[in-house]
Amino acid sequence: MPAPERTSLDEIAAAALELLDEGGLGALTMQAVATRVGVRAPSLYKRVADRTALVERVFLACAAELDAVMRAAAERAGSDGGDRIVAIVVAARDYAHASPHRYHLIFGGVVTDADPAALERSAEPIVAACRALVGPDRALDAARTVTAWAQGFLLMELSGSFRLGGDVEQAFLRGARWIADALVADRDQRLP
Amino acid sequence: MPAPERTSLDEIAAAALELLDEGGLGALTMQAVATRVGVRAPSLYKRVADRTALVERVFLACAAELDAVMRAAAERAGSDGGDRIVAIVVAARDYAHASPHRYHLIFGGVVTDADPAALERSAEPIVAACRALVGPDRALDAARTVTAWAQGFLLMELSGSFRLGGDVEQAFLRGARWIADALVADRDQRLP
DNA sequence: ACCTGAACACCGTTCAAGT
DNA sequence: ACCTGAACACCGTTCAAGT
DSSP states (O other): OOOOOOOOHHHHHHHHHHHHHHHOGGGOOHHHHHHHHTSOHHHHTTTOSOHHHHHHHHHHHHHHHHHHHHHHHHHHSOSOHHHHHHHHHHHHHHHHHHOHHHHHHHHSSOOOSOOHHHHHHHHHHHHHHHHHHHOHHHHHHHHHHHHHHHHHHHHHHHTTOOOSOSOHHHHHHHHHHHHHHHHHHHHHHHOO | OOOOOOOOHHHHHHHHHHHHHHHOGGGOOHHHHHHHHTSOHHHHTTTOSOHHHHHHHHHHHHHHHHHHHHHHHHHHSOSOHHHHHHHHHHHHHHHHHHOHHHHHHHHSSOOOSOOHHHHHHHHHHHHHHHHHHHOHHHHHHHHHHHHHHHHHHHHHHHTTOOOSOSOHHHHHHHHHHHHHHHHHHHHHHHOO
């Protein structure tokens, strides 16, 4: 009774990510993953509790990736708070266009019970930029406004919900500016 | 060969809506619908092309319902453009809380090939309020900003994505005000 | 003209049997 | 200790056979 290992958790996760990129979450089936790593579906359950756990693992990897992208954009941007927020959401849009299925997995609301600590960390770049802009008291409200808008816009853009014509990129940049300027105005109004 | 009709398209659609409300889109299976209307699953295909068509039918009914809710809120609100937008998104939030699965169906991005005319009509209340506020040139960009933010916020709220504490309702109202005020400021800046 | 059981091609998942 | 085929409970969908 030897026991030759024919695959690994990392290989399984990599195959799952490939399938997500190629055909969305619907294409990420246990059978497809098994085929790709050269094994039968039941064998996957030696390394992964069930499909939900595998999807969550891919979700966390994608969330960490987007987090890194936004952090890098925030650092590249100047010290101006408004510009920083615009730079972060533009980076998020680039990511959404480059990896639409990953973006959809992160924000589509399918994964709901993921590690809270990882989620807090990935929200941090925007919270930090908002804190610098509007102060600690309103930082959370501001971050929720920015995140909700960007995530909502990009999900609508990816799913083709903008059917009334017009320049979608311009709408995005203008929206980013409106929100950033509103936060600046809120601060200026309170600190005369 | 008589032909007793044991159900109807309306009854099928009503059962589908009930199942959506009770357990989300995942509970809306052809078998569950069939059981509820007192028929076997294959019989449904006499009235409905396939599950996608049935889901789309429910989707259109929900979109029309939300549309009516937002129109009523817009009419109830005063003539002030900013207040009107706030009233519309607050009405959308009430709807999302009262019928979370319907709201998720409308904006969750599952239905993607629905009747474009119905979608344009349902976007109209917000476009009209934005037109009154920022003029025709920027009305579409403004409506996209408002819709993306509201839809993103409510989807995140429904899926429990706001895990950092704080008052979520306050964040919503403050976000609505920030965006409405940004649109007013944009107009005032252009028309001195 | 509608309804049905049986069947098919898929899912995810379990488990006893192989090595 | 890992892998497998067979099996189970679900899906959506098709279709020949019933009335």
